[in-house]
Amino acid sequence: MPGVDTNIAIHKLYMDPTHRPVKQKKRNLSKKKNQVIREEIEELIRVGAIQELQFPEWIANVVMVKKSNDKWRMCTDFTNLKKACPKDYFSLPCLGRLVDGCAGYEVFDFLDASRGYHSIFLEKADQEKTTFITEYGLYCGTVMPFGLKNAEETYQRMVNCIFSDQIGRNMEIYMDDMLVKSKKHGEHLENLEETLMKLRESQLRINPEKCSFGVTSGKFLGFMISERGIEPNLDKIDAIVQMQAPKSYKEVQRLVGCLVALNRFISQSGDRNLPFFRKLRQASREEFTWDEECSKSFEELKTYLGSQKILTRPEGKEELQLYLAISEGAVSSVLIREEEKIQKPIYYISHVLHGPEENYPLIEKFVLALITSARKLKAYFESHPIAVVTKQPLKRILSNLA
Numbered sequence: 490m491p492g493v494d495t496n497i498a499i500h501k502l503y504m505d506p507t508h509r510p511v512k513q514k515k516r517n518l519s520k521k522k523n524q525v526i527r528e529e530i531e532e533l534i535r536v537g538a539i540q541e542l543q544f545p546e547w548i549a550n551v552v553m554v555k556k557s558n559d560k561w562r563m564c565t566d567f568t569n570l571k572k573a574c575p576k577d578y579f580s581l582p583c584l585g586r587l588v589d590g591c592a593g594y595e596v597f598d599f600l601d602a603s604r605g606y607h608s609i610f611l612e613k614a615d616q617e618k619t620t621f622i623t624e625y626g627l628y629c630g631t632v633m634p635f636g637l638k639n640a641e642e643t644y645q646r647m648v649n650c651i652f653s654d655q656i657g658r659n660m661e662i663y664m665d666d667m668l669v670k671s672k673k674h675g676e677h678l679e680n681l682e683e684t685l686m687k688l689r690e691s692q693l694r695i696n697p698e699k700c701s702f703g704v705t706s707g708k709f710l711g712f713m714i715s716e717r718g719i720e721p722n723l724d725k726i727d728a729i730v731q732m733q734a735p736k737s738y739k740e741v742q743r744l745v746g747c748l749v750a751l752n753r754f755i756s757q758s759g760d761r762n763l764p765f766f767r768k769l770r771q772a773s774r775e776e777f778t779w780d781e782e783c784s785k786s787f788e789e790l791k792t793y794l795g796s797q798k799i800l801t802r803p804e805g806k807e808e809l810q811l812y813l814a815i816s817e818g819a820v821s822s823v824l825i826r827e828e829e830k831i832q833k834p835i836y837y838i839s840h841v842l843h844g845p846e847e848n849y850p851l852i853e854k855f856v857l858a859l860i861t862s863a864r865k866l867k868a869y870f871e872s873h874p875i876a877v878v879t880k881q882p883l884k885r886i887l888s889n890l891a
Contacts, residue, residue: 492632493608493691498647500633500640502615508573510546513566515622522553522561523624529563530625538607539628545620548627565621567636577639579646584710585753585836586868587661589802591714594670596677598684599707601699602665606640608693609633609647651691652684660684661709667695668709677703711750718833719800721754730791734784738777741768748790752839754798759819759839761790766841801826801833803873809835811866813858813879815851818842820858824866824875838865855879 518526533539552564591597602608611619611630619630619637633640641664648662659680661668669684671677681702688695701707706715713720728747735741745765752758759766764786768777803809803826810825810832821839825832840861842849849857859877863870 492610493647493651493693495610497650497691498609498643499612500609500615500637500643501612502570502574502618502637504573504618505575510618511569512546512548513550513569513622516550518551518553518624525553525561526551526563526623527625530623530628533628536607538604538632538634539630540616541626542617542620542629543627545617545627545629547618547620549619549621551621551623565619565634565636567619567638570618571638574638577642579642581641581645582663583868584663587663588710588712588714588719589835590657590661591668591670591709592719592800592802593716594672594714595705595716596671596674597701597704597707597709597714598669598677598681599701599704599709600667600669600684601696602667603694603696605665605693606635606644607632608691609643651687651693655683655687663710666710717799718802721751721798725750726794729794734779734787736779738769741765741777741779744787745769751794753836754800755793755839756823756834756837757814757816757819757821757839758837759821759841760816761786761793763818763841770843801828801835803835803869806873808874808876809869811859811862811875811877813855813862813877815854815858815879818847820854820861822858822862824862824869835869836866838862 530539534541547570549568549570550566552566554562554564556562609632611633616629616631619634620627621629633643644664645662648664648667649656652660652662652667656662659670659676661670667684669680671680706713708714708722711722711725713722725747729744729751732744732747735744745762748755748758748762748765755761764780764783768779768783807826810827812823812825814821819839819841821837823837824835826835827833838861840857842854846854846857869875
């Protein structure tokens with residue numbers, strides 16, 4: 490099986506010596522699942538990703554997970570092995586920065602690595618520790634298997650190394666999601682060729698069925714990106730627009746979870762969603778009621794989400810504006826850039842007040858809004874001068890404090 494040069498990447502298991510090896514007792518699985526396991530084992534042996542062995546110190550069970558197409562995926566329960574491995578604190582890329590870095594380009598190539606983890610060899614001395622047990626024998630990985638602790642960090646280090654001179658310039662990468670970006674159509678083939686050459690040199694493979702070449706828009710890390718800017722995933726919008734009014738505490742939790750994923754695109758989301766948050770705080774699971782206030786907010790939210798939501802990205806070192814808004818139940822902000830005297834949103838932020846925050850005086854709510862925004866928008870504050878704008882009479886408030 491082709492693999493990346495071990496000088497570029499190899500996965501090692503750094504073990505806590507105080508942890509003793511664990512041999513999990515084999516679990517019995519159905520005939521149908523065992524047939525899938527057998528087929529997967531045969532394929533992994535064929536490509537050289539696993540090998541059979543005897544007398545291992547560590548043994549893990551196979552876990553079968555159903556995929557969205559109702560087929561089964563074979564995974565390994567590395568729970569015990571994970572406990573014995575310290576965490577690798579290598580920092581994965583910031584999703585917001587990656588998405589911002591893609592907006593505004595004319596042409597994109599979306600690439601998906603094929604069994605990317607299996608491109609990284611596993612340290613020979615650690616292979617036995619990845620042993621899993623099946624009806625057909627004991628097997629261990631020769632390459633980095635899915636589910637290992639710190640595997641994501643190893644993989645990201647590898648792609649950072651391989652594409653170091655492209656990342657940020659004409660490419661963005663998060664794990665096995667790769668995107669080639671071109672400002673003009675004339676640059677597209679050159680940028681794509683540069684990327685494909687790197688893939689060939691490093692022996693990384695892509696899955697053609699999951700790739701798109703030379704397109705003007707597409708989905709990346711859960712967002713839709715195009716020359717126009719950044720848009721929310723329409724599937725997430727439709728999930729809320731088509732949702733029936735919640736009838737239970739659990740359904741409100743599901744609604745709030747969907748909304749949190751869209752917060753960046755929702756102006757003053759804290760105020761819009763406040764009735765839902767109050768339901769989660771006040772109502773017990775048994776005494777849940779969906780009142781008129783919730784129904785009104787829910788319908789207004791659907792109408793709001795039905796309109797087009799496009800965010801832009803800042804250019805160079807330009808000055809940005811941060812508008813702050815304060816209400817009784819929430820503090821909110823929006824980061825803005827101005828283009829040809831038209832203000833365009835970059836990022837919406839909102840924080841629902843709870844506990845002592847609800848009793849803060851106006852100036853403290855203002856400070857809370859600024860602190861919340863600065864923490865969320867740290868990367869923008871570090872890269873751009875930002876002017877803070879608010880309707881609050883700060884001069885009068887501050888003079889009263891003196």
